[in-house]
Amino acid sequence: MIRTSAPVEAPAAGAWEELVTTALLGTDRRRPPGGAGREAPVALLDAAALQTVRRRAGLRPAPAAGRPEPAPADPRPPLPAAAARRLALLLADRPGTGGGGRRGTAPDLMELLPQWLAAANAHGYAPAPQALPALLDAARGRTDLRPAVLAFAGPRALWLARLNPDWRFALRAAPGGSASLPGPEDTDRIRRLWEEGLFAERVALLAAMRARSPAAARELLAGTWAAERAEDRLMFLDSLRTGLAPEDEPFLEQALADRSRNVRATAAELLSALPGSALAARMAVRAGACVAVDHTRGTPTIVVEAPHECDASMERDGVVPRPPTGRGERSWWLGQLLDASPLDTWSGRLGGRDPREIVALPVADDWQGDLHAAWCRAAVRQRDARWARALLGPPASPGAGGPGAVSLAERAKLLGTLDAGERAEWVAGFIAAHGLSEAFQLLGVCAVPWSAPLGRAVVDALNIARDAGSYPWSFSGVMGLAERCLDPAEASRLDALMAVPDETEDTSPGAGGYWAEAFQRLVTTLRLRSAMARELDPAQPG
The missing domain is CATH 1.25.40 (Serine Threonine Protein Phosphatase 5, Tetratricopeptide repeat)
Incomplete structure (x- = not known):
């Protein structure tokens, strides 16, 4: 004889999984919350309806609390109706799963979303409120979209992000996302946020201040520098790239003595991007002692004598003593000295030649690759278009580029120092050749x-x-x-x-x-x- 178990009470919480289980077993075997007997099926459907609303809501179920403040107003004009419909289509698209490299003839809509966002931001439009969840979900899955999405989504997206943990990235990515940034005149609030705020808030505050008042941002950072953690000092120091100027040199020189190697290296990199800095001058003296023109040969030739040691003063100026695996010590030290030396010093050092003439000189003893690669990195760091042109060479030159560009990645970086028109012209010539x-x-x-x-x-x-x-x-x-x-x-x-x-x-x-x-x-x-x-x-x- 088979016994059937008596109905048991389902948990009062009414979780969706419990409701599904009750529906599968039947209400005669598992009692839904709030109902029994003939009323059980109705109670189950009522509980499922309630859970459906909760699952669709933007806020997860939680104990009753005070209502959130209303979302802030967005003063920007709304999207035109056709553009709003297009945005919905772009956000709804999913990459195809076809194999074999064939994608058919349909456009890849998700790949057009960044371009659409850039155009919408250029026009200053605001999205419809109902589009915000899909925008935030798209930015959550693709970090490259986040700056454009957050600029387009505006203050209401940050309001939503405070209510949904899945969107908390917006609070970290947007300047002042987790707190309204104080104005430049509100010095008390700036100081309080800097001393008491969360790390993300402090980073956002420093970045915003650096953009509008570099000196004030630097003074704010200097006031608490000694008490900051090493990883925080590194992040804060990186913010000085914005608006980097000779006035930052004294602070960066102090950072060269930091106890963190990464902080010292970043400070040295920033100082080397200031051609007039004392560090750049020291590096130029060291590099100049390693590179010269030998006129005793049939053709003037560059000769290289790489450093034989990495002394304490070089380490203080950011030279990393230990090379990566497979790299010789002397070439490693030489490259770092050349990276940080102002390119303008080489004309006087190498007989008054201009960059094209210097790059065209033969280099003795197989040092050409190291020498030209270091000059490539220096041209990119110092944004020197004259040296970039010399190192790129003519786009149709034999081989795959100029004498100094030893890789496609370096050529791409050198092109980044040229204006858009010249860059496009060079690449067109390269493709034609x-x-x-x-x-x-x-x-x-x-x-x-x-x-x-x-x-x-x-x-x-x-x-x-x-x-x-x-x-x-x-x-x-x-x-x-x-x-x-x-x-x-x-x-x-x-x-x-x-x-x-x-x-x-x-x-x-x-x-x-x-x-x-x-x-x-x-x-x-x-x-x-x-x-x-x-x-x-x-x-x-x-």
Whole structure:
């Protein structure tokens, strides 16, 4: 004889999982909260409805407390209706799961979201309140979106973030996110927030003050410097990059004696970015003793005598004594001295030559790679366009770049010192001479939308690769960049490329269909970007 157990009372908390269990077992075997007998099914449905509302609410269930303050007003104009609908579509998109490198012809909407946010912020629009949760969820999953999302979402997003732990990143990422920043005239509140605030609040306060009053921010930091933890000192010191000026030198010189090696290294890096600093002068003397021109050879040649030791004064100035694995000590020390030396000193040291002439000189004893790589890093650190041009060389030069750029990453950094027009012109020349196989990293530093010459160079190179029967999936990264960066006005020039090309014996199987899909997706995306721009600026012509 089989006995059935008597109904048991479900927990009063009524958690969703308990309700599901009760529904599966049946209300005759498991009693729902607030009901029994014939009333049990109704009570179960009532409890499920209540839990559904709680699960959908923006605030998790908790003991009753005082009502939160109303959300602050957002004075910005609302999005145009078409742009609001477009935002909802962009936020609802999910990356496809297709394999084999084929994405079809549909645009990747999530990849267009950063561009849409930048345009919306440029117009000064405010989002509809109902869009804020989806915006915060998108920023939670993609840290690269956070600055643009928080700027667009405005003060109401921070209000929401204080109510939902999942969105607390917004309080850390937004200046003053967890507390309204005091104005520059409110010195008492500034001092109280700096001395009593949470770490994220203090970082936000220092960053905001550094942007509007560098000297006041530096004085605030100096007042508590000795009592700060080493990791906090490092973070605070990094904020001095904003508005770095010769007036910061005395404070940074004191930081060179810090007990933390990382703090000392950061202080030395900041001082080396000030060509007129005493540290830069000391480094120039040390580096100058290591590099000279030998005129006794048939051709003037640079000779290098790397340091034989790393003394205490070098360590104090930020030279790290122990090299990484696989790197020789002397070349490691030499590189650090050259990194921190003002580039303007080399003309006088090396016979009055300009940067192009210096870079063109032969270097004895296989020191050229170390020497030019260090000059690359110094040009990037000091934002010296003249040296960057010399080290890059002509874009069509043999090999893959100029004599000093030993890697694509360094060439990309050197390009970052040039203005947007010159940068695009150099990369267009590089693509015309060398194709797209090494251009992806260089394209990433070019301003969006790409200039007409750069856009034409990319499209022409893609077309040449297609006609040559090249393996198509190796160009998917460049094609994805083109979708986001090519000027939408170029769409009309691409119509002829959307047809499936004839396949030859040398063509990769299925390549023609892939190329046709890729160009169709490119054209569709460009037209979509054009429509997005018109939706955000209804005054634009159709």
